[in-house]
Amino acid sequence: MRWLAQLRMRIQMLFGRGKAAARLDDELRFHLERQIAENVAAGMTIEEARYAALRTFGNPALLREQTRATWNWNWLELLMRDARYGVRSLRRTPGFSLIAIAVMALCIGAATSLFTVVRSVLLRPLPFRDPGRMVMLYEHFRAPGMNAQGFNYNSAAAADFYDWQTQTHGFDGMAAWRWWQFNLTGERGELPELVSARGGTWNLFPLLGVPAAIGRTFLESEDRTDANAVMLTWSLFERRFGGDPSIVGRQIHLDDKLYTVVGVLPKWFTYPDANVQVWVTFASGVPPLVLQHHDFHFSHVVARLRPDVSLASALGQVGAVQYRLHMQNLNAPVAEDVAARTLNDDLARDVSKPLQLLMCAVACLLLIGCLNVANLLVARGAARQKEMAIRGALGAQRVTLIRAQLTECLLICLAGGVGGVLLSLAATNWLARAWKDLPSAEGIQVDGVVLGFACALVFVAALVAGLLPAISSTGKAVFAVLQSSSRTVGGNLSSTVLRKTLLTVEIAVTVILLIAAGLLLKTFVHLRATNLGCTTENVLTVGYSLPQQRYGSAAKVNAFNETLLQRVRALPGVRAAALGSTVPGTGPGGDDTFTILEHPPLAPGTAMPDAMTRWTDPQYFSALQESLLSGRFFTGDDRAGRPKTVIINRQLAEEYFPGENPLGRHLHLVAEEFGDYQVVGVVADTLYKVGQPAKPTMYFSVLNGGNYTELSLAVRTASDPLAMSIPIQKQIAALDPQLPVYDVLTMDQIVGQSLDNQSLSATIVLAFAILSLVLASVGLYGVLSYLMTQRTTELGVRLALGAQRGQLLRLILFDGLRPAILGLALGSAASAGVTQLIRSMLYDTRPLDPEVYAAVTITLLMVATLACMIPAWRASRLDPMQALRTE
């Protein structure tokens, strides 16, 4: 029952503390009274008895303290007391407190937001069964040149995947998915809709450990070319089918073919991204020839490692199979090796580098924030030297003083942390929306772990910012303050040195941030100014894709395309209209290998030439104002049934026809049986993506009538191109009401969109850098003002002895500029190393770009001079009489 008594005691001591204190006083008073009574009984007078009793009793305050120290919750009481003192002393200097709290709120808020994003994107395991043992497998080209182009993780060919699956034993299972999209139409005139789709092997969902929410997942027998099973994701199920479970077993129209809904995926399943609306089987709709081919790279392979096998040995097995395939297909683009990465890395491949950069930037910002608060605290510590000395003299231990100051700093950081978390709630939402390509963007939210992180941050920040000032402002040396006369000349040397050191570090880190931001900004400006090689002004693009089912013949495809072009060209305000499979700036599109008929056969072992493929109508080049270098553009005669023709770009001509005229030569398309195309023209290069070098490209006539999954109608208009989007869509709907359009964008929007992420990271780093600059200059100003106050008497003496005001101005100015210049030098030197790390994020900008360094140096010096000028000017305005009279 002792624990019960103890518990009762604990509760009593927690809630009845005031009463207990009164009782203790009463108990001690009773003791004293008895002592006095005893003394009186021994024959003393009342007065004598009282003094004697008090003498034996000792220091009542001390006794009370010692007794209270045995009570429960004593630590809590001490903490509360420190906190109370802290709040009181912070409220005495509201200016200081508000600035410090605001600084901390900004820094902690930024860090928390970024951590939230990093956690959901890079750290949180995907919600699959045992995700730690799952990897993505890719074909890996060893040549460094290929790696630079992103071919180190190349999607596998379906045939490679099947061989890996059957011929290796290191994995429990291997599944694959491919990209697809469908035109979803309704039976009762519902709006047609282009839905993003994926084709997954039948074992994909069991391998991931994802059950169907309704119905079932795919069967092995459904993973065939002619299969027509489909699974819906939850969002489509809810949105388009009203969440009615009876949809399972019914049929829906995809590209005008009937597919049977076998199941609905769970709501949380958003892999590989949340836009996917339907899943079909991997082989569904893919010609058997394509599945057996080793150079059609479209499979994303997911594999689950066997528990008793190491990743290295499992990869070794797959690598051996792949090398054999490479040796069997020497001329085809079949990689020599395989590479693996985790599912998280796979999803975050585009964002992990910028995220890491931002994490570093925010760490710098946090460090600067802490240094700044530390600096402010040192200044306060100097102003409170007397208080510390008196408290020490009255018996406060050094630990107590340090604890009190740390508590104060912790209070600042706590208040800042609360503000920061509130800030980050807003900032995280904004970041998740503004940052395209961020996987699992909808899962990014502040939760317990994030709050824990923020709390940890608060304590670390409090320690970093508070410990140094607290230690430096306590200790033996402070007693000297009591001894020295109140008129000190020159101030406390050690705290001045400390503050200047803190300031130098702060400025150095700021310089690093500024330079990184400058480089990223310059990259962005360069990217923004990139010339795609065609006009981007007043051009609207509208995407559509003709379903195979209804547009099975070249005649039907051509009829639709040509009628559409005619009608659009007839619209008022349209300058030109053209069709292209992939307009410049929208990505790599497709590519194909070819040989040149007139050239000798390739030496064994050399890779077959490869070029990007584009289909265009005759007016495409003139509409987009791409220039012809030699030969001719397509004409209306370059169509199905006529001699096959191809137009190549300058890059292809220079690479594969060095020193010869490519016109009249023939390209043999390996993938096509009778694919010999005569080169009729050479056009200038266009960029398939901003920031990427031009690649060899082959243009074919769209009038060949093949069924290309996607086409873009590019329309050049006289005025605002977006105003034309509705009339153009009406023309398409008039021709085929079942045909959905997508990606209705201007060329400027396309270029802008592809730069969204660069612009975002450049903007954020720049914001951090500017914030740091502001913090650093405030720090500089603070230090100098403080020094000025400390030296008022000295300056007064100098003035009285005949110093010129200009001299004083220079004196203070250079005193302040010294840490700035030192920090600038240190920061520039450090940047030279640090910026090498972001080399891969730079475009057309060297890490040691002299312009950026010069701009940063000038900016920093200007801001620093400005920050120093005010205290320096005030020093030169001093009235010597006033200065000498101040204490």
Next chain:
Amino acid sequence: MGKPNDLVQGTLDLLILKTLRPEAMHGWAIGKRIQQVSGEVLQVQQGSLYPALHRLEQQGWIKAKWAESETGRQAKFYSLTAAGRGQLEKETANWARLSAAIDLIMGEA
């Protein structure tokens, strides 16, 4: 007794428990009783007594009650709890063993 070290502190706890064994007492009386019984050898200073009493109370070995004292004034009376009684027996046995051991060593000389 100055600043109590571990042995002294443990001993003081034992002395307090032993003194409280027969009846409830207030702090002043406990001090006096120890002084008297030890033949004026042990003088417990308030600086040690009250922290020790409060510690024992927090630990649940003794409990306190406010009651009228012999002078008619309210005073805090301490008495043993059941757990305290058990603790006293254990401590007494410990003490007996310890002092016997010390006696053995001292007797040898």
